[in-house]
Amino acid sequence: MLKPLKSCYIVRTNTITARRARSPMWNILLSTFRKQSLLNRLIMSFLLVIVCLAAFQFLSFSFFKKKVQQEIVKFSSLNLKYAAESYEKNLELIDTTIATLYFDEKMSLIMNDRSAGNFKILNLFASQLQRHVSGGQLYADDIVVYFGDTGTAISKEGIRSIGDLTSIELISDAYPASFWEEQVSNAYRYKWFPAAEFKRRTLDKQIVSRGEQFPIIYKNSLNPQMYFLVLLDARQTFKAFYRGIQDDFYIVNEEGDVLFHTDPSQLPEKKDLQAFASADEGNWSQGSNLHFYTKGKHSGLIYVSVVPNSTITAQLQQMNIVLLVILGAAVIVGIAISVFLSWRFHHPVQQIIKLIQKPNEALPTGSSINEFNIISGKIGDMMVINEEISNDLSRQNSIIKKYNYINKMKRIYSSYDKVEEDLLESGNPFYLVLYSMTFTNKLHKFSPEDQTRGIYYMDQFIQRSLMDDFPDAVTIQIEKDQILSLVFVKGHEQKDELLANLQGLKTIFDRDKDYCLVTIASDLVLRDSTEFTTAYEETLEMLQLRKMVPGTQLIVEPVPKSAHVLRVPSLDQEFAAHLQAGNETAIQTVDRLLRKLAGNEANLYQFTHLSREIIAAVMKALTAANIDADAMPGKESPYEKLKTCAVAEDYFVFFHEFLEASLYLIREKKAVQEPLKDSILNYIHRNYHKDISLETVADKFNLSSGYLSLFFKEKTQTNFLYYLNELRVNKAKELLLETNMKVHDIGEQVGFQSANSFIRLFKKFTGIPPGAFRRMNHKLE
Known part of the structure; x- marks a missing residue:
């Protein structure tokens, strides 16, 4: 298309040259300006735009210099206000958390009994803090949580x-x-203290930094002998809440x-800081710095940012x-170049427009105008890049959607609230399939x-x-x-198509059963x-129904309401006695x-539940024997x-190794302990159902009750x-599950003198009354 245009241009030039032999170039331009040509209008438009832009920029420099300074002040104020609100919201969240912890049921139990014997509740509360x-x-x-009285x-x-x-x-x-x-005796509801560096000592005696922390103490008038201490990460909150760059x-x-x-060298004097505290918000100039301050509505703290005013002015002048x-x-x-570009721009402009309007057509090549060749090439590159960006965004959207599916399934709050909208917009119902991988020792x-x-x-x-079979299926690795x-x-x-597909997957996964056991639910x-x-x-929950045998398993039946498949044999008190004796x-x-369990083809839930009970009993026996769990191999x-x-078979191997090591430690420890402890414990286990007390046991072994109390506490x-009471409650739990006896009869049989005392102590140890305990377990049946 360019060749005919080029020919016309050559013919016209030759004609002018013939008419005006040896005429200078300005004569050609002058004749062009006298006509209403596109070139003429382009040149005049360029010049007019340049003049207007020059005038506009000159006026803008003068007018917006002050506006820029005002915007900087406004930005700094808004930035500080955002930081203050973020700090205050975080403090309100901490207040709510502390209130929840204070009125927690476990805190009430700890307030009543903070002895080491209450270690279950103490550990649970520590885990809650974690x-x-x-x-x-x-x-x-x-x-x-600090208790001043102890x-x-x-x-x-x-x-x-x-x-x-x-x-x-x-x-x-x-x-x-x-x-x-000292803070126990100081009178305040809550108080911030200056941030300071805290350290901790590792297991190998090394001291490492925990960073700069804000200590915040919360008190309650109902119990002045205790308070909550929150260590707020000073640097982390600063990075999260403050958006300034060099302030x-x-x-x-x-x-x-x-x-x-952040910089003690720019710190205002204390009298100026006190003046800030008397006002809610504002700014104040001191020397070459501009101070912005605002007061927190919840905490009463003063937040101050410092912006170097002289630097802003110098940069504005240099920029001008x-x-x-x-x-x-x-x-x-x-x-200079407007004339040249206008002259060169006249012919290819229409071709560029056509190229943009029809991007899929072949691009013209071999043009004598290099700029047009560059533009044509860039348009092609932009089209390729646009396609790459589109594909990349599609992949990223897929990743984000999978991430939010996981959040929705696990009830994790997210600001992205389109999971259900996406499902609703699709208009299609779905089946949900879970695959669980258990690695064997080979893997x-x-x-x-x-x-x-x-x-x-x-x-x-x-x-x-x-x-x-299902083109719209989505597969996500969630763990x-x-x-x-x-x-x-x-x-x-x-349903049939999906079942056939899953059975095909089961067949393929079985090929690698020596390395990985797959459960499909x-x-x-x-x-x-x-x-x-x-x-x-x-x-x-269906994954818990996996049988503990080799091979891939496909589970399509939900957990039955009559869940005898979840019943687990319980450990008796004799097992605990054998552990304590190291037998x-x-x-x-x-x-x-x-x-x-193996003979009954028990499932994963039953094996796991029983195994955790065994481990807990062993760890309790080790603790009772004053054996550090770190001593285990x-x-x-x-x-x-x-x-x-x-x-x-893996459970058999694991527990043989675990129990042998534990019993060896217990026997080793027991070898240096007094035999009196075993005699006392055996007597209690034989006579717990009778009306025994500290005094009767002391008389039995010719000891004073005071000495027996100290001895028992030291050894157990x-x-x-x-x-x-714990022994009696454990026996009562067995009777509640294995017999139909009435609650008050069970209380009498295990040694409680009244039904009220039995119910009260049962609830103290288990968290629920005996009747509720029986109903919850019978509900599974």
């Missing part, structure tokens, strides 16, 4: 004395143990004391000079990277297998050992979007229970090792009455 801290929403590094504290790591806590977990030169002890930031209390600062120079040069160069020999890669390949294989598939169908049931019920979370939770009979008892927790058991880590 969950609040590890959630990340509070930006808190630790939450500590000098003990509960943190996320457990219960310690305040001296041990400040020498192990909360090491700080600014806040020694005496500081925390300095401070937090000050109403007395003018600085609680946090540079822009003026650039503008002047641009005007001169623009006038555990491979590296974690190889295991992770194997799960990824399985995920991709499942997706491709389902896509053959390191779990994969989920949402199988969307077109309005009618395809789906109730094959067609669901809609409102049942999304419910379907996931019900299918997750090998304990291994035989466990072996018998495991063989009973191996670095892994027994609960972690339990997860590696894939078949019933609990007091006599607590041990006796």
